[in-house]
Amino acid sequence: MERKEIPKAVLHRLPVYLSYLKSLPADAPEHISATALANALGMGQVQVRKDLAMVSDGGRPKVGYERAVLAEDIARFLGYDNTNDAVLIGAGKLGCALLGYTGFAEYGLNIAAAFDVAVSAERTECGKPVYPMQMLEQFCRREKILMGIITVPAAVAQQVCDDLIACGVKAIWNFAPTHLDVPQGILVQNENMATSLAVLSKHLSAQMMGY
Amino acid sequence: MERKEIPKAVLHRLPVYLSYLKSLPADAPEHISATALANALGMGQVQVRKDLAMVSDGGRPKVGYERAVLAEDIARFLGYDNTNDAVLIGAGKLGCALLGYTGFAEYGLNIAAAFDVAVSAERTECGKPVYPMQMLEQFCRREKILMGIITVPAAVAQQVCDDLIACGVKAIWNFAPTHLDVPQGILVQNENMATSLAVLSKHLSAQMMGY
Numbered sequence: 001m002e003r004k005e006i007p008k009a010v011l012h013r014l015p016v017y018l019s020y021l022k023s024l025p026a027d028a029p030e031h032i033s034a035t036a037l038a039n040a041l042g043m044g045q046v047q048v049r050k051d052l053a054m055v056s057d058g059g060r061p062k063v064g065y066e067r068a069v070l071a072e073d074i075a076r077f078l079g080y081d082n083t084n085d086a087v088l089i090g091a092g093k094l095g096c097a098l099l100g101y102t103g104f105a106e107y108g109l110n111i112a113a114a115f116d117v118a119v120s121a122e123r124t125e126c127g128k129p130v131y132p133m134q135m136l137e138q139f140c141r142r143e144k145i146l147m148g149i150i151t152v153p154a155a156v157a158q159q160v161c162d163d164l165i166a167c168g169v170k171a172i173w174n175f176a177p178t179h180l181d182v183p184q185g186i187l188v189q190n191e192n193m194a195t196s197l198a199v200l201s202k203h204l205s206a207q208m209m210g211y
Numbered sequence: 212m213e214r215k216e217i218p219k220a221v222l223h224r225l226p227v228y229l230s231y232l233k234s235l236p237a238d239a240p241e242h243i244s245a246t247a248l249a250n251a252l253g254m255g256q257v258q259v260r261k262d263l264a265m266v267s268d269g270g271r272p273k274v275g276y277e278r279a280v281l282a283e284d285i286a287r288f289l290g291y292d293n294t295n296d297a298v299l300i301g302a303g304k305l306g307c308a309l310l311g312y313t314g315f316a317e318y319g320l321n322i323a324a325a326f327d328v329a330v331s332a333e334r335t336e337c338g339k340p341v342y343p344m345q346m347l348e349q350f351c352r353r354e355k356i357l358m359g360i361i362t363v364p365a366a367v368a369q370q371v372c373d374d375l376i377a378c379g380v381k382a383i384w385n386f387a388p389t390h391l392d393v394p395q396g397i398l399v400q401n402e403n404m405a406t407s408l409a410v411l412s413k414h415l416s417a418q419m420m421g422y
Binding site: 006008011012014015016018019020022023041042043078079080082084093094096097098100101102103104107108109146147153154155170171173176177178179181187189191192193194195196197198199200201202203204205 | 217219222223225226227229230231233234252253254289290291293295304305307308309311312313314315318319320357358364365366381382384387388389390392398400402403404405406407408409410411412413414415416
C-alpha cells in the first residue's frame with residue numbers, strides 16, 4: 001500500500017472549510033465553488049481548489065461542488081465519521097470542562113471515561129464516569145482505546161503519557177504545558193493554552209509600549 | 212523606539228521552560244544550567260541557551276541560572292506578571308468551561324466577565340458574571356478591556372469579532388473553528404480544537420490501515 005502523507009497545513013484548513021459549509025443556512029445555494037469558498041474565507045483560490053480536489057472528486061467546472069456532498073467528503077476524509085473513543089486523565093477543572101463539552105461529538109470524538117489519582121471509587125462528573133487510575137489499563141484494553149487526553153499538571157504529564165502508551169494508546173491530546181517524549185508511531189498533539197496566552201499577552205504589551 | 216520581534220518559536224518554547232522550572236520540587240538545586248534544562252526537556256542545548264539569554268541575563272558560566280530568578284524573568288518576559296483582563300463571548304458549554312478554569316490566573320489572564328446573546332439579565336456562571344450582549348461596549352470601555360475570547364458557534368464568530376474590535380479589543384483568542392478577518396494591529400490566536408482532532412484521528416486511521 002502506498003503511503004500518502006497529508007500535509008499538516010491541509011489538515012489545518014479542512015476543518016475551516018467544513019465549519020463554513022456547516023454554518024451556511026439550509027436555504028443557501030445547493031452548489032458552491034472553490035472560488036466562492038475562498039472568497040468567503042479570505043483564503044487563496046488556488047489553495048482552496050487544490051485542497052478540495054484532494055478530498056473530493058465531486059467538483060464540476062462552472063458549477064462547483066454539491067454543498068452537502070462536499071461537507072460529507074471532508075468529514076469522511078478527516079475521520080469525523082468514525083467515532084474515536086478516548087480516555088481523559090486528570091479530572092480537575094480543565095478535565096471536567098472537556099468532559100462536559102458536548103461539541104466533540106461533531107468531530108467524531110467520544111470521551112468514554114476519565115481517570116484520576118484522587119478518585120478511589122467510581123463517580124460521575126458531567127455525565128461521564130471517573131475511575132481510579134488503577135483501572136486505566138483494564139478499561140483501555142477492554143474498550144480498545146487508542147486516544148488519550150492528558151489534563152494533569154505538567155509535573156506528572158510524562159508519567160501519565162507513559163502509562164497511556166503502555167495501555168495501547170496511539171494518539172495523545174496533551175493539554176499539559178510541557179514537552180512529552182514518546183516512541184515512534186505515537187502522535188502527540190499539544191494544545192498549549194499557556195503558549196497562546198503568551199502570544200496574546202506579548203502582542204498586548206507591544207501595543208501598549210507603542211511598538 | 213526599535214521594534215524587537217520575538218520569534219514565535221521562542222514564544223512557544225518559553226512557557227515549556229517555565230512550566231518545567233515550576234514543576235521542580237522546592238528542594239531541587241538552586242541553580243540550573245541551560246544544558247540541564249535542555250536535557251530534561253529533550254531539546255537542543257544551543258537553542259535553549261539562546262532562548263534563555265534572550266530573556267534573562269542571570270546566567271553564569273559553570274553555575275547556570277538561579278532557578279527562581281530565571282522563572283521570574285521568563286514570566287515577566289511573557290507578560291504573565293501583568294494581569295490581562297479579558298471578556299468572553301458565548302457562555303455555552305466551552306465558554307463556561309473556560310470561565311470555571313482557575314488555571315489561567317497563573318498565566319496572567321483574568322476573565323472579567325462573559326457575554327451571551329441568550330442572556331437577558333445579569334446572572335452568574337462558574338463564579339463569573341454573564342451579561343447580555345448589549346452591555347459589551349459599555350463594559351469594555353469602562354474596564355479598558357484589550358482581550359476578547361470567542362466561544363460562540365462558527366457562524367456568528369466574525370460578527371462577534373467585529374463587535375469586540377469596535378469595543379477597543381486588540382487581541383482575540385478564537386475558539387470558534389473558523390477563519391476571522393481582522394484589521395492590522397489586531398492579533399487573532401486560534402485555538403482550533405477541531406484541527407487538533409483532525410490531526411489525531413487522521414493519525415489513528417493511518418495506524419489502523421497499517422501505514
